[in-house]
Amino acid sequence: MTARAITDQTLGAWVIKCNPHKTDLAPMVDAGRAHENWCVADNYRTRLMAPGQPVLFWVSSHPRRGIWGAGRLTGTPVPGPQWKVSTNIALFDAPLLASDIRSTEELSMLEVFRSPQQSNPSWVDASAWEIVRTLLPA
Secondary structure: OOOOOOOOOOEEEEEEEEEEOOOOOOHHHHHHHHEEEEEEEOHHHHHHOOOOEEEEEEEHHHHHHHHEEEEEEOOOOOOOOOOHHHEEEEEEEEEHHHHHHHHOHHHOOOOHHHHOOOOOOOEEEEHHHHHHHHHHHO
């Protein structure tokens, strides 16, 4: 995936990142769902987010770093001192580990690997999304 502007044609899925040192994972794991609302940056990406678009839930800074869930955006981002977007993300029984994702050559340059400290939302392009979808649990 190359660094470029996101468009409706290039977007595969949004990626919401969660740092468990800042956001407690235990209640989400117990519920089997990620929180419904997530902070996002005030930028052009956020303005492209729309209900129904796919979203992946990436857990960073964790021994089992990777994609822990998937779902859809359920609303448009809400502006404010801290912008927020609503989601419906089910967590998997076991995460798709970053090491497994990175071992797939076509996914080794995903934005979450290249710019792990970047603010939400991150993204995967349409071609990477097609590959990621085949790796996700049913």
